Amino acid sequence: MAEEISEICSRLRIDDEEDVVLDLESLNPNPEQTKLSLLLLGRVLTDRNYNLDAFKRTITMVWAPVHGLVIRVLSPNLYAFQFFHWRDLMKVMDGRPWCFDNMLVLLKEADGEEQPDQVSIIHSPFWVRLKNLPFNYRSDDIVKALVGNMGEILEVEEDVLGIGRYRRVRVMLDVTKPLRRFRKIKDKKGRELQIDFAYERLPFFCFACGVMGHSERDCHGVLEEDKKETLGWSTALKATPRKGRSKEVMEEEKYRRSKKILFGETEVLKPVHSFL
Ligand SMILES: [Zn+2]
Known part of the structure; x- marks a missing residue:
């Protein structure tokens, strides 16, 4: 009996200790040590399994960071991408959207305040x-x-x-x-x-509900019996590759400054048309 009471008491003390909140502000942490820099968090938009090594290898090859990149797995589908130069990070952010095996790779800059399992991208x-x-x-x-x-x-x-x-x-x-x-x-x-x-x-998306990351076979957004009738999305949403753009830009550049004159000439022509 006495042993039981002492065990209950010790457990209570532990609970009490666990309830003591540590206020990090009171620690006055060294700002240099806590500074978060050049860190991206990311996930692959899919419920399916995929090859983790292939993902890490492919994304490193495609991003080709000049100053290196370290990837850590935080949970089954959450990654930390540590860059070492802002140019490498900006190239990746500006180049979005990125895909791996036709699945979208979602990225955001870490703010440092959220717990990894609370990260939403x-x-x-x-x-x-x-x-x-x-x-x-x-x-x-x-x-x-x-x-x-x-x-x-x-x-x-x-x-x-x-x-x-x-x-x-x-x-x-x-x-x-x-x-x-x-x-x-x-x-x-x-x-x-x-x-x-x-x-x-555009990555892989569902033709039944129009949301990225799953196919109509795995769709939970549309009832099974409605799927055939509601295949309202199609590959028509995928833009074709852009060809000949640089030639167009060079051509437009020639006329950029003279655009006003160009439209001015149209105005001059008007009286001629109205006369006819
Ligand atoms: Zn769907």
Whole structure:
């Protein structure tokens, strides 16, 4: 009996000790020692098993960091990527989205405050193409409005002449949401038009629900009996490789400065047309 009581007492003391909160502020840690730098956290967007060694090998080869890279596995699908030069890290961040075996690699800069098992990475930037835009509706403002509800707009590619097949905008997408296929617009004449989207370097995604990271066979978002009828997504969302862009840029560069003059000449021609 006495032994039991003493055991209960000792357990209580341990519980009491466990309840004492250590306030890290009181430690006054050396800022140099706690400084977090050049560290990315990442995960592969999939529920399937994949070859870990192949992933590490491939991603190191593709990123080709000049100053080296150390990869550590924090949990089955969470990695720490330690870079040693900001140029290497920026090249990787600016080059997103990255894929491994057609699966999206999600990345974010570590803030240092969150516990590794609480890390959530659900955003990735993508270049989105807006196809089949009427020539009068290609301004930056219209492009921004068309993709404004998809996520944060990071960059709108300059369009000097406004006569290409599409406009490009870089948007931070939430990968838990379905890929947008189009946006409807009402023009000045009151007609409803559909502007289709395509995504560059799009990884594996589900044709039944439009979310990246799984196939329609593994889809939990759509009922089995509805799957055939609701295959609303297709490879049409994958943008084709861009060919001949540098030639176009060189050509546009010639006219960049003379753009005003170019359109000025059109104005001069107007009276001639009205006379006819
Ligand atoms: Zn799905």
